[in-house]
Amino acid sequence: MTGLGALAVGAAPLAGGLLLGGMAGKGNSSVADLRAVITSELELLQQLPEAEVARRAALKRMIGEHVDALLVAQEKSREFQSRTRYFTEEGHWRDIVLFVTILLFAVIAWHADHHRPVWLPLFIATLVVAVITAVAVVRGFLTSIRADEGDNDLRDGDNDPKRLS
Numbered sequence: 283m284t285g286l287g288a289l290a291v292g293a294a295p296l297a298g299g300l301l302l303g304g305m306a307g308k309g310n311s312s313v314a315d316l317r318a319v320i321t322s323e324l325e326l327l328q329q330l331p332e333a334e335v336a337r338r339a340a341l342k343r344m345i346g347e348h349v350d351a352l353l354v355a356q357e358k359s360r361e362f363q364s365r366t367r368y369f370t371e372e373g374h375w376r377d378i379v380l381f382v383t384i385l386l387f388a389v390i391a392w393h394a395d396h397h398r399p400v401w402l403p404l405f406i407a408t409l410v411v412a413v414i415t416a417v418a419v420v421r422g423f424l425t426s427i428r429a430d431e432g433d434n435d436l437r438d439g440d441n442d443p444k445r446l447s
Contacts, residue, residue, distance in 0.1 A: 290386045290389040290390055293386070316348060316352045320349060323348065324345065327342065327345065374419070374422045374426070377415060377422055378419055380415050381415040381416055381418075384415055387408055388409065
């Protein structure tokens with residue numbers, strides 16, 4: 283197996299590792315850690331005597347910086363979620379993974395011995411399934427784009443028609 287088939291076989295474990303790593307790193311643990319730090323700093327501020335004005339001011343300034351960092355992290359998280367919404371909603375990521383897997387299988391099947399009697403039906407079935415999954419991926423992507431266009435940021439509740447009236 284040379285060329286593209288060897289590349290596909292070599293890339294399969296790497297692709298699996300990337301998917302596993304992406305799923306493992308899904309949460310945003312730094313935001314939770316920052317909240318714990320802010321909570322502990324607020325407790326420390328309550329324990330400091332009123333006479334230590336300089337320390338209290340420095341600690342308040344530090345708490346303010348951490349709150350600002352928390353707000354920035356939340357905004358970045360919200361932007362990332364809106365950009366990757368297609369992959370996380372309704373199982374679209376599974377369609378993409380299935381399509382990539384079928385393409386890799388087609389490459390490997392192409393480099394198999396063509397003189398076997400089952401090669402042609404197997405390759406045709408692989409191509410048919412690849413087309414079906416490609417249609418599912420494109421349809422889901424277009425549905426996601428249409429949903430984003432009609433969204434107008436009503437997810438936040440700021441422009442909720444029920445609240446505006």
